[in-house]
Amino acid sequence: MSEPNSDRRNGILTFQQLNSLALIIVLSASGMVAIEDFAFVVLSYFYIYFLSKFAFPTLSTSSENSVFGHNRMLSLYCFSGAFIGLFLPVAYIFQGIYEGDKEGIKAATPHVFLLASQLFLEGVAWSDRFSLPMRVLVPVVYNSTRIFTLMEWVRNEVTKGEEEFHGSGRRLFMGRVLAVANLLYWVFNLFGFLLPFYLPKAFKRYYTDGGKNVRD
Known part of the structure; x- marks a missing residue:
């Protein structure tokens, strides 16, 4: 998403990161x-670390902390995302385990x-080891990848009715609504x-900020 916290941290994992890590492990x-998704996550970390060292090094200024500051509407927008x-799809997955919708x-x-x-x-990028561009590139790169x-997911849900499906009709409807809602939200998030x-x-x-540092 974006700007999860406007204060830079010193490497301690947040509650959000711990929950995300637990979900990743599960x-x-x-x-x-898929192995390609797992490889993408691993390689993206090393690539972002590479960029932070050779393309966008950290600036020694406190003004890198945030772009929008403490914005209530932005916080609400990120929470809705x-x-x-995340929350609804996780519930959808666990409910699918119960109904056998593999x-x-x-x-x-x-x-x-x-x-x-x-x-x-994103939580890692908000540490003091990464610059502001790195914290922007994480959601841009991941959002772009998740569009596919x-x-x-939408294609699977739309065609599911034409295949053998053991779940309830309500799950079939909710799966389609959830998939389409996510596609619309994240397309807007990326391009809008x-x-x-x-x-x-x-x-x-x-x-x-880089120009100020040079003049100083």
């Missing part, structure tokens, strides 16, 4: 996570795994918020 241990994108679980898992990994890595998993607003503001703040 999904990974279940065998429902966590509710739609295809529904399989289709929703990649999105949940990548979003949990994104939240964990969401499209596959991250790329046109968050990314330019963050880079402007970073290079403005």
